[in-house]
Amino acid sequence: MCPQPSYPLFSFLGDVNDVRMVPYRLTYAASWRIDFDSLENSITDSTRAVLLVNPNNPTGSFIKRDEIERLNGICQKHNLVIMSDEVFNNYAIDDEEKLSLINNTEVLTFVLSGLSKVLALPQMKLAWIIMNGPHDQMKDAYSRLEMIADTYLSVSTPVQNALVHWLSLRKEIQNDIRNRIEDNLAIIEKLLDNHISTLLKFEGGWSAVLRFNGLTDDFAYRLLDQHKVYIHPGYFYDFDEASYCVLSLLTPTNILAEGLERILKCQNGG
Ligand SMILES: Cc1ncc(COP(=O)(O)O)c(C=O)c1O
Structure with missing residues (x-):
């Protein structure tokens, strides 16, 4: 299961x-x-x-x-x-x-x-x-x-030999990633127009799920063709409704903000 x-x-x-x-x-x-x-x-x-x-x-x-x-x-x-x-x-x-x-x-x-x-x-x-x-x-x-x-x-063998040293760096790497994720979540919350899209509750991981009205394949293609923004429509992950999209929280924050602005523009008919 x-x-x-x-x-x-x-x-x-x-x-x-x-x-x-x-x-x-x-x-x-x-x-x-x-x-x-x-x-x-x-x-x-x-x-x-x-x-x-x-x-x-x-x-x-x-x-x-x-x-x-x-x-x-x-x-x-x-x-x-x-x-x-x-x-x-x-x-x-x-x-x-x-x-x-x-x-x-x-x-x-x-x-x-x-x-x-x-x-x-x-x-x-x-x-x-x-x-x-x-x-x-x-x-x-x-x-x-x-x-x-x-x-x-x-x-x-090289990976096994390097493992102890690499693991000693994990706090640093994980902190960088956690900071990126927190910054990105804050940007998403700030930029989202809650009438059209909502950020679903996030507890952990590297992805954010947005639910938004009017998310169709056409919309995703238009975003890619005209606005050069690539989103994952929720059905890639077997969401049972079409109106979800998945954003990577690893994207550099300025690029994520730019992408979100383009998504909103596209939603508003731009
Ligand atoms: C939930 C989950 N499990 C496993 C993996 C794959 O991990 P690995 O690269 O160790 O095979 C991924 C990769 O994204 C994942 O999302």
Whole structure:
């Protein structure tokens, strides 16, 4: 089971690994929450795992404590494991609100992260899995994971050698990114015309989601053709309505501000 909307590559990754991804919905009302009816209604005898993205890309939402409890209950009942992709976990807007599944002992749980977001080094291809859960299940899963890791061959040696030094720089890099994200969120809030577009609640990650009236493919093409602004329409991420767009919060702030001004001009018929 995988969340929707979420990272668009999951369905392709599932396909190439002979895993069928079945979506469950996230719904928005003041913040994003798991639609547990849609999750439970889609569980069958062949369901094996529930994938979380925490915080989710692109909705920027962290899982809530009551959701973890409910999810654990469902997974215990159906004998499912949890896979929590936490690559954006260092980028919470409020550290008090961020929850991780790394201490989840109720259910066999795999928490994923890696250099791609921790150090903003996606090309270095080093990632890790933290496993937790009932002891006997962990022992079994550990030996299978070892076999899988061996089968995919080893992480590059230069990357392994550089890792300790690189990790010592993570606070600096993460602070730069967090500052950029905060500046960009402030600019978005300042420039948005709330009659046409709203910024949805952002809890963490690198993307902002805007909901705005009149967002069609035509509008996105017009923005690109005439105003040279590239936005991701929400359906790239399987939002269930057309009226969402996703903005990268990593864009340099002056460029983001210029882009937003062009979007507003285009919305106003310019
Ligand atoms: C939620 C999520 N998980 C995983 C990845 C990919 O990470 P990696 O570069 O470590 O494969 C991304 C990349 O954007 C992502 O958004």
